[in-house]
Amino acid sequence: MSGPSTVLVIGASRGIGLALVQQIVSVSTSHSLMVRKVKTYMPNLQKQLTCYPSANVYATARDVAKASDLQSLAALNRGKLHLITADVMDPNSIKAAAAEISQRTDSLDHVIYNAGILRGVGKNILEIGIEPLKENLETNVFGAYYSAVEFTPFLLNSKFERKSLVLMSSNFGSIALADTLFQLKTAAFGTDFEPTAMYNISKTTLNRLGKELDQLLRPQGVPVLLLHPGLVKTDMNPFGNIDLKESVIGIVDVISKYSVATKENYVGWNSINKITANFKEQLVSIEGLSDPEISTIRNIGSHRIRNSSTVPTRNGEKSLLSSRGLFKKVKAPPRDRYQIITQHEKDEIICDDTNLGFERTDDLVVVQVFQQGRTTEDKQNMFAALADHLSTECGLEKTDLVISCVENKSEDWSFGLGEAQILNGKL
Ligand SMILES: NC(=O)c1ccc[n+]([C@@H]2O[C@H](COP(=O)([O-])OP(=O)(O)OC[C@H]3O[C@@H](n4cnc5c(N)ncnc54)[C@H](OP(=O)(O)O)[C@@H]3O)[C@@H](O)[C@H]2O)c1
Known part of the structure; x- marks a missing residue:
């Protein structure tokens, strides 16, 4: 030919x-x-x-x-x-x-x-x-x-x-x-x-x-x-x-x-x-996208009581929420972790049980998730995954975990340089 x-x-x-x-x-x-x-x-x-x-x-x-x-x-x-x-x-x-x-x-x-x-x-x-x-x-x-x-x-x-x-x-x-x-x-x-x-x-x-x-x-x-x-x-x-x-x-x-x-x-x-x-x-197979179904958690903030013994510190090997396995479970892409972990004195946190009959301990963890693109079902799965993870990996009582989600949009993020990278095409 x-x-x-x-x-x-x-x-x-x-x-x-x-x-x-x-x-x-x-x-x-x-x-x-x-x-x-x-x-x-x-x-x-x-x-x-x-x-x-x-x-x-x-x-x-x-x-x-x-x-x-x-x-x-x-x-x-x-x-x-x-x-x-x-x-x-x-x-x-x-x-x-x-x-x-x-x-x-x-x-x-x-x-x-x-x-x-x-x-x-x-x-x-x-x-x-x-x-x-x-x-x-x-x-x-x-x-x-x-x-x-x-x-x-x-x-x-x-x-x-x-x-x-x-x-x-x-x-x-x-x-x-x-x-x-x-x-x-x-x-x-x-x-x-x-x-x-x-x-x-x-x-x-x-x-x-x-x-x-x-x-x-x-x-x-x-x-x-x-x-x-x-x-x-x-x-x-x-x-x-x-x-x-x-x-x-x-x-x-x-x-x-x-x-x-x-x-x-x-x-x-x-x-x-x-x-x-x-x-x-x-x-x-593009780097950063390992699962076609994943949606995005951009940011997690968590607060816990200082000196609690069972939850690892922010410098510890098992940083509170950073495990890769957990991130996969809660459908977040790799290299997209923005976490602020702060610890507080006992008297700096008030955390009731909203009449659910829980006894909170000093190991209390409050997680706030800034996120977009999740369904109600996704959020429920994420709550369960976080509770399981912190319970098995850190020995946290599941009754000591409070999670709340805050919705935001692509326009709400600047990852540096004062630019809105999701909007300007860099992300
Ligand atoms: N890369 C991908 O993943 C991908 C995927 C699907 C389809 N494609 C398609 O494949 C083709 C090549 O893409 P590429 O990735 O090689 O892009 P590229 O590296 O940006 O190269 C684009 C080429 O098009 C030429 N070009 C642009 N405007 C022109 C104009 N007005 N007159 C003459 N030439 C012009 C550029 O010449 P100058 O040097 O003069 O700018 C350059 O040679 C494109 O049609 C693209 O849409 C690419």
């Missing part, structure tokens, strides 16, 4: 686009000096696969002069990797890129639209305003449309039997996955809204664009592939849990096998058509 002879990657200055170009082009390992220069994104350049050894690759960047890794790669592949300037927000720029490519060829076997941005993270969509949505749409959708307009004639001219137009999509744009995603992301980021909503909307729109283009072009021999690259660690996604290499090896494999005969045109980098199951696995 021979490979394509011409490939265009749009948006290749860094991240997945750059790694894709690296994966596609043929690199001679004898250029070791040059290889050393291409290090930021491509530490394993020497070992890279030669996927399409005879392909001419066209790679665009909006500022070729600043795309230094791409330039180093081009220097290793003189005559085979051609760098083209294109700002996808500007239809004239894409037209000019098409004109430049047409000087060399009138045919492209694969056109991969990879350029993308993620704007407007971390605010609810009614508060954030329309601008981030416009920006996301401009780059993620309009740019794809302009590119389809300019480069479809090249694809139609191609004689390659597995030619395709590839749009870099995202599971975040999937309507089918939306409900699962709401749950998982609320668990991960502790917000009562979807932090990447404006981006998601743009990728949903891109998906529809892809479907419409496929409807039009597949009968003419150009199927459109909507590709989810995985959650990849890049500038755009510092939470990514797969590396660039794993993603692009998969992407190239999927593209290589794709043809008009392939029924499913919405595929993950790992060739899985039903993205749901795998995506859930990926998202829950």
Whole structure:
């Protein structure tokens, strides 16, 4: 099965686009000096696969002069990797890129639209305003449309039997996955809204664009592939849990096998058509999110009587509420513990029994939980888990435990620097 002879990657200055170009082009390992220069994104350049050894690759960047890794790669592949300037927000720029490519060829076997941005993270969509949505749409959708307009004639001219137009999509744009995603992301980021909503909307729109283009072009021999690259660690996604290499090896494999005969045109980098199951696995494996069902306790304050013997002190190994096991039970993410443990003299606390018939002792513990996103059932489970934990781990009488929950919202937190990190997208 021979490979394509011409490939265009749009948006290749860094991240997945750059790694894709690296994966596609043929690199001679004898250029070791040059290889050393291409290090930021491509530490394993020497070992890279030669996927399409005879392909001419066209790679665009909006500022070729600043795309230094791409330039180093081009220097290793003189005559085979051609760098083209294109700002996808500007239809004239894409037209000019098409004109430049047409000087060399009138045919492209694969056109991969990879350029993308993620704007407007971390605010609810009614508060954030329309601008981030416009920006996301401009780059993620309009740019794809302009590119389809300019480069479809090249694809139609191609004689390659597995030619395709590839749009870099995202599971975040999937309507089918939306409900699962709401749950998982609320668990991960502790917000009562979807932090990447404006981006998601743009990728949903891109998906529809892809479907419409496929409807039009597949009968003419150009199927459109909507590709989810995985959650990849890049500038755009510092939470990514797969590396660039794993993603692009998969992407190239999927593209290589794709043809008009392939029924499913919405595929993950790992060739899985039903993205749901795998995506859930990926998202829950992000650091800090070990259980897809977890919601968020942001803060626990507790007070106890000084000198009580059975409850460990705040410096003790078993700090009152910090056990990992307990945190899992009460559905709180790791590294999200904010606890203030204060001890009081006997005469500084009054704690009756509200006529329940309890005898309080001097080991009394009063816990106040600042939290969001819990159901009544969650809270009841949390009360029971705390009582069990303190009773077994610290010997506390369960009648000596008073717990109260205080509801708050995402906007009520600043974790440092005077910033509202849940709102400004840093959390
Ligand atoms: N990383 C993930 O986990 C993930 C998951 C799902 C989908 N995706 C999608 O995969 C694609 C690549 O993402 P990434 O993670 O590699 O992102 P990235 O590291 O932020 O790279 C984005 C690329 O898009 C280019 N770009 C942005 N605006 C452009 C414009 N107006 N004109 C031309 N190029 C432009 C950037 O070029 P400059 O250097 O000029 O800015 C850069 O090359 C995106 O479409 C993204 O939505 C990523």
